[in-house]
Amino acid sequence: MGKITGFKEYERKSHGYHPVKERVGHHHEFMVPLAEDDLKLQGARCMDCGVPFCHNGCPLGNFIPDWNDLVYHGRWQEAIRRLHATNNFPEVTGRICPAPCESSCVLNIHNTPVTIKQIECAIVDRAFDSGWIAPEAPTRRTGKKVAVIGSGPAGMAAAQQLNRAGHTVTLFERDDRIGGLMMYGIPDFKLEKRVVQRRVEQLAAEGVQLSPNTHVGVDISAAQLRDEFDAVCICVGSTVPRDLRVPGRELSGVHFAMEFLVPQNRRNWGDRLDPAHDLLATGKRVVILGGGDTGSDCLGTSIRHGAKHITQIELLPEPPDQRPSDNPWPQWPRVMRESTSHEEGGERMFATLTKSFEGKGGKLTALNAVRVQWQPDASGRPQMSEIPGSAFSIPCDMVLLAMGYLHPETAGFVKDLGCDLDERGNLKAGADYQTSVPGVFAAGDARRGQSLVVWAIAEGRQAARQIDRYLMGETHLP
Ligand SMILES: Cc1cc2nc3c(=O)[nH]c(=O)nc-3n(C[C@H](O)[C@H](O)[C@H](O)COP(=O)(O)OP(=O)(O)OC[C@H]3O[C@@H](n4cnc5c(N)ncnc54)[C@H](O)[C@@H]3O)c2cc1C
Ligand code: SF4
Structure with missing residues (x-):
């Protein structure tokens, strides 16, 4: 715990934004981060509660009190290691997560939670700026091949974890760029695409085989997938939008x-x-x-x-x-x-x-x-x-x-693979992330329905762990 009385001494302080008049003239991010001294004091506000409710609030189970403390003591390099222990892409969640951790922070009983999300973002941005984040290629290969289909946060997280476990991973994406909704959907003013691209390049440098412009079910069949890969992870998102079938729906506009x-x-x-x-x-x-x-x-x-x-x-x-x-x-x-x-x-x-x-x-x-x-x-x-x-x-x-998304597109390769769907039309997969077809797993919005990036990363990581266990009989993935 940084400072025992920190939460009593220091007020919550949030980052700022560029003025509205200025920022609406462009499509870039417009957050003004807190200065280092302010971030340290915000870290000092963490009470390191005996029962850290923030852990439970964060779908990734991020070790929040640990890195709050490390930031307070200026130990930024250790902080990024602790942050990466549970989160592959904290620079994304640090920008666009709705921060359920802060809602469940004990200090939020008085509406003044620790600025967890900003501290998270500051740790990883500093780590990138300082060159502390480098590709982590595996030291040995298992000889097992895994196909990950869909390159949103679930697919990227699953691919990174599986590759680091030594499997040979191909990440298929039907679009021309890797990243899913982080790349095409979420506006640049919330998440600049250079931030996503940096991780795409890291995946490539670690040895993940990236295959954009590849529509699975069209360019490669379900049968080919089963023949060529030892396991498949379906991360195709929830892409069927809710329509409004009222008179005039067909009008242009x-x-x-x-x-x-x-x-x-x-x-x-x-x-x-x-x-x-x-x-x-x-x-x-x-x-x-x-x-x-x-x-x-x-x-x-x-x-x-x-x-x-x-x-x-x-x-x-x-x-x-x-x-x-x-x-x-x-x-x-x-x-x-x-x-x-x-x-x-x-x-x-x-x-x-x-x-x-x-x-x-x-x-x-x-x-x-x-x-x-x-x-x-x-x-x-x-x-x-x-x-x-x-x-x-x-x-x-x-x-x-913009009324939400119903379920994944399942008419193509998902149907050909023979995976069962749940009552909402999502891929049915239990706590082991395995669908009704042995060796075929599902994660992210395709499994849980339309959700959040933080949940997609969490599911991608957990599916990777289960796939590693399926392939090797045991797993050392977190
Ligand atoms: C406009 C918008 C704004 C959002 N804002 C936020 C936010 O601020 N914060 C937040 O936490 N969440 C936000 N979300 C939700 C978040 O983006 C999703 O929950 C998350 O991206 C789901 O990740 P995923 O990996 O499961 O799927 P996706 O990101 O949807 O990725 C699925 C990928 O699979 C690909 N694919 C589909 N079928 C095939 C196929 N047959 N072959 C090959 N590739 C295929 C798709 O092209 C896509 O790239 C937002 C969503 C939208 C639509
Ligand atoms: S990922 Fe989201 S919920 Fe988890 S610590 Fe970061 S902001 Fe909080």
């Missing part, structure tokens, strides 16, 4: 969020875009359906494009500012959240149901909606009903559907 976000990632790389897919919100009246991460990313991107007006609509009611009594610490607080994109502009509407889209000459001109109320039924489950006489229209030129 109604798009899935990814049709809008991915081209912006490509534009930032300097890729040449097919004009048919070069979607911009510039000068448009935009409505975003969905209040989660994807919706918020559409908002930030639309603002940067110079949209005329933006409305973000959420079906659920506005959450409270404070924790309700049935949602106590250390649970994840179900409270109103404001992302950095919300600080930048746009209007938010809650408890609103879209009924139809209107258009002229095949082009979207308006969205028709109605207000709803949510009340518990006899069993206590909230039920939605429309408020009579509350119908209204919003004139708009672009609607972005």
